[in-house]
Amino acid sequence: MATPKDKVLQMRRGAVMRLFESKFQNPTRITVGSATCENAAGAGAVYDAFAELLSKPGAPKVALGRVGCTGRCDLEPVVSVIAQGHIPVKYVKVTPARAEKIVEQHIRGGKIVDEFTMRHVANLPMTGKVVGVCGGMHCRQGQGIxxxxxxxxxEQGLKEQVAVTTSACFGLCERGPNAFVYPDGVLYQKLTPEKVAKIVEKHLKGDRPVAECAWGGKRIANRFLPLYGDEAFFGKQLRLTLRNCGVIDPESLDEYVAVEGYDALARVLTEMSPKQVVDAVVKSGLRGRGGGGFPTGTKWQFAASQKADQKYMVCNADEGDPGAFMDRSTIEGDPHTILEGLMIGGYAIGANQGYVYIRAEYPLAIKRLERAIADARAAGLLGRNILGSKFDFDIELRLGAGAFVCGEETALLKSIEGSRGMPRPRPPFPTTAGLWGKPTVINNVETLANVPVVIIDGPEWFASLGTAKSKGTKVFSLAGKVNNTGLVEVPMGTTLREVVYDVGGGIKGGKAFKAVQTGGPAGGCMPAAALDTPVDYDSLAAAGSIMGSGGMIVMDEDTCMVDVARFFLEFTQDESCGKCTPCREGTKRMLEMLERITKGQGQEGDVEKLLRLADTVKKASLCGLGQAAPNPVISTIKHFRDEYDAHIREKKCPAGVCASLVTYSVIPENCTGCTACARKCPVKCIDGAPKKAHVIDQEQCIRCGQCLAACKFDAILRK
Amino acid sequence: MTAQEEKVTTLAELPEPIARFIDETRDRPNADSYLVAVLQMIQKHFGYLPAGALNTVSQKMQIPAAKVTGVATFYHFFTFVPKGKHTVSVCMGTACYVKGAGILVDRLKDLLGIRQIGHASKDGQFTLEVARCVGACALAPVLIVDDKVYANVRPDELPKILSKYGFKPKAE
Structure with missing residues (x-):
């Protein structure tokens, strides 16, 4: 009888055949990024433009497709042209007009439109080959590779043609030191200086890979590398969760199956008992990626040990932290991974019903999940008797309705049950009494996306990545005032400095770094002095912040830290469900104090009062929302006390953000008397004849800043 | 009370697809857990939750009216005031805020003559909302008009964006 493994293998053969016919036999493929942010940047129009251009009579034969998030948000829409036997070319900030030129010059004429390429726009070196030498702990140790x-x-005079960089850990430590040659896709293992000399001569110069030093196996994480020539951004990354994002078409089951999709599920159903699955996850050291960092294997163990007629698996996709978009991107780029993770979890704990609780604000992610569920069901991967294994499992979507507190697990369960999403005290924990009182495991999107990796590549390998207590990788959404904004996945233990300066490319406009905020409204702001903190659960907690779900917002000298604290408090105060007093009243009073300070009405002793109240709210609140709400206040006071003092004592906002504490004045030397500001001023407080320097009446000025926006000559000073 | 509201308060039957959804889910286990989904459908249909429709839901789903109201008032997504023809939302996520979303809100209030977030302009054309993070942080600040997302919005671009939806700026 065919085992589930045989069935998935057969499915893969069919999928690859179909893809070959529709796609790969075309000499050229074009993929257009199509996540929510890419669409906002105009990817939809670009796709349509390509479709139209390529459907014209006599148009070249090209397979056009969509992929999920390509990671490089600031350069969207991103379009890749993958031609057989050529380096994949990535075009950035593509418009319909640019699409026309790409088709004309590159597809028809065979000449790359250099000025639209990522290398050109992102100012990357123009080289033929890139050697990425593994920068992981094991490979780095003094081997001089x-x-x-x-x-x-x-020595070989190849400096113009070959760039040598340091790359993220390939996760092949047992065969290190390693190096990867791009674009040929050759991975060399167990390198010695002698082997390197040979590789330089034969491969880099002679263009013939040295077979005896090359690694023949493949890790799923490495599939990503050949597709991206963007060493600066991807060099330090290691993509496990995002292994398929930006690589496959998220709306195609065939494409997922073709890249080892549902392999982990088949393996689990064929070869492993539920207990073995739980043990594997325990051994991998995987911890909850939603922020809490609870060991996933332990959670599964708790639920598996419960005796009940019904158990549930829940995927928490209620990504509510402002500044976080990892889960949305993961779902939009690779929805089947989440389903596979849920199913494996269901098998392990003995549940046959799964729910994905997702924000209504993510329509594209919802659409893709619905499609994935329908496709999986049609293929016999979901429903009764999955792959003939007698294992039943089904998945239903539940949409959030805009309540941040529903990200808290007990509140989330209430919301799925159709009630007000209010948390309750624990214990009992959901693994004992969850949905409708039945044992329930709640895992975050990213956690579930890691489960197939653990099964396919083995828990030992997974546990070899990262630090002693934090295994694997973490996805961050890097945003704010940093050059390369985007979706980033780095091995645990990478420092904040590496994320902000190497992956993120440093601060926008060359301004001074002030702080990096991790963990959203529950996290903290870390100053420049903490930049060398490694990214892992324990180090970040020790530094006064939290890992959180993965929002990472970079702030520069123009950001006021008191205002940031006020912003987060406004958020948590508004989102407090009101059930327990410390959170409901405490956040409100803290917000009032912060508002006073930002309006210049702060008094000596306010900071101490804030700290005292913060401590109470932290200790006495019912759920995670309240317990973590004071974190932004505490961390900004700890690291940026001088800014609080400036607001309270000098009635000044050093960053020039707090409207009540800012003044606008005209710099007479720069003013040309163009009257633009005077015409914009809503209270008509700017005086001056045309072509003469203007003056702002400070008494009447309402500090709206419109004069600053209107001035073309940098003649308005904001202080 | 507008004509539409009048019609709805006396409405005995819910729109057909919603009534069908309630019938379909009635026999499933834990059927009352579909309450949030039903309210979402009603909001999508009318643009807000009319009081009459809530009563009908209570009767059809056999859930006490107090609970239906409790759920409806708990979630930010639901509103009880009719919306303008177009909804303008400013994302107030951290990244957008740091990049000046607050200024966008102030300018929009000015332009549209809306005093309070969540309310509609006098001509009924626009409702101004602030959105929780929409997850397009790398494009901050973002503005969402109906379903279209505008990226990297500058305050001086607002009149131009709104004019696509029939907004006529006041003469200066």
């Missing part, structure tokens, strides 16, 4: 490559390249 990178130096050997640099020396060899220099």
């Amino acid at each position: 990178r130096e050997a490559f640099l020396r060899g390249v220099e």
Whole structure:
């Protein structure tokens, strides 16, 4: 009888055949990014433009497709042209007009439109080959491999054609030191300086890979590398959760199956008992990626050990932290992974019903999940008797309705049950009494996306990544005042500095770094002095912030930290469900104090009062929302006390943000008397004849800042 | 009370697809857990939750009216005031806020003559809302008009964006 493994294998053969016919036999493929943010940047129009151009009579034969988030948000829409035997070319900030030129010049004429490429726009070196030497802990240890490559390249006179960089850990530590040659896709293992010399001569110069040093196996994480030539951004990343994002078409089950999709499920159903699955997850050291960092295996163990007629698996996709978009991007880019993770969890704990609780604000992610569920069901991967294994499992979507507190697990369960989403005290924990009183496991999107990786690549390998207590990788949505905004996945233990400066490319406009905010409204702001903190659960907690779900917002000198604290408090105060007094009243009073301070009405002793109240709210609140709400206040006071003092004592906002404490004045030397500001001023408090320097009447000024926006000559000073 | 509201308060039957959904889910286990989904459908249909429709839901789903109201008032997504023809939402996520979303809100209030968030302009054309993070942080600040997302919005672009939806700026 065919086992589930045989069935998935058969499915894969069919999928690959179909893809080959529809896609890969075309000499050229074009993929257009199509996540929510790409669509906002105009990806839809670009896709339509390509579709129209390529459907014209006599148009070249090209397979056009969509992929999920390509990670490089600031350069969207991103379009890749993958031609057989050529380096994949990525075009950035594509418009319909640019699409026309790409088709004309590149597809028809065979000449890359250089000025639209990522290398050109992002100012990357123009080289033929890139050698990425593994920068992981094991490979780095004094082997001098990178130096050997640099020396060899220099000696052979290849400096113009070959770039040598440091790359993220490939996760092949047992065969290290490793290096990867792009775009040929060759991974070299167990390198010595002698082997390097040979590789430089034969491969980098002679273009013939050295077979005896090359690694033949493949890790799913590495599939990503050949597709991206963007070393600066992706060099330090390691993509496990996002292994398929930006690579496959998220609306195609075939594409997912073709890249080892549902392999983990088949393996689990064929070869492993539920207990073995739980043990594997325990051994991997995987911890909850929603922010809490609770060991996933332990959670599964608790639920598996319960005796009940019904158990549930829930995926928490209620990504409510402002500034976080990891889960949305993961679902939009690779929805089947989440379903596969849920099913494996269901098998492990003995549940046959799963729910995905997702925000109504994510329509595209919802659409793609619905499609994935329908496709999986039609293919016999979901429903009764999955793959002939007698394992039943089904998944239903439940939409949130805009309540941040529903990200808290007990509140989330209430919301799925159709009630007001209010938390309750624990214990009992949901693994004992969850949905409708039955044992329930709630895992975050990213956690579930890691489960197939743990099964396919083995818990030992997974546990070899990261730090002693935090295994694997973490996805961050990097945003704010940083050059490369985007979706980033780095191994645990990477420092904040590496994320902000290497992956993020530093601060926008060359301004000074002030703080990086992690963990959303429950997290904290970390100053420049904390930049060398490694990203893992325990180090971030020790530094006064939290890992959180993965929002990472960079702030520069123009951000007022008191205002940031006020912003987060306004958020948590508004989102407090009102059930327990410390959170309901405490957040409100803290917000009032912060508002007073930002209006210049702060008094000596306010900071101490804030800290005292923060401590009470932290200790006495019922759920995570209230317990974490004071974190932004505490961390900004700890690291940026001087800014609070400036607001309270000098009635000044050093960053020039707090409207009541800012003044606008005209710099007479720069003013040309164009009258633009005077015409915009809503209270008509700007005086001056045309072509003469203007003056702002400070008494009447309402500090709206419209004069600053209107001035074209930098003649308005904001202080 | 507008004509539409009048019609709705005396409405005995819910719109057909919603009534059908309630019938379909009635026999499933834990059927009352579909309450939030039903309210979402009603809001989508009318643009807000009319009081009459809530009573009908209570009767049809056999859930006490107090609970229906409790749920409806708990979630930010639901509103009880009719919306303008177009909904303008400013994302107030951290990244957008740091990049000046607050200024966008103030300008929009000015332009549309709306005093309170969640209310409609006098001509009934626009409702101004602030959205929770829409997750397009890399494009901050973002503005959402109906379903279309505008990225990297500057305050001086607002009149131009709104004019696509029939907004006529006041003469200066």
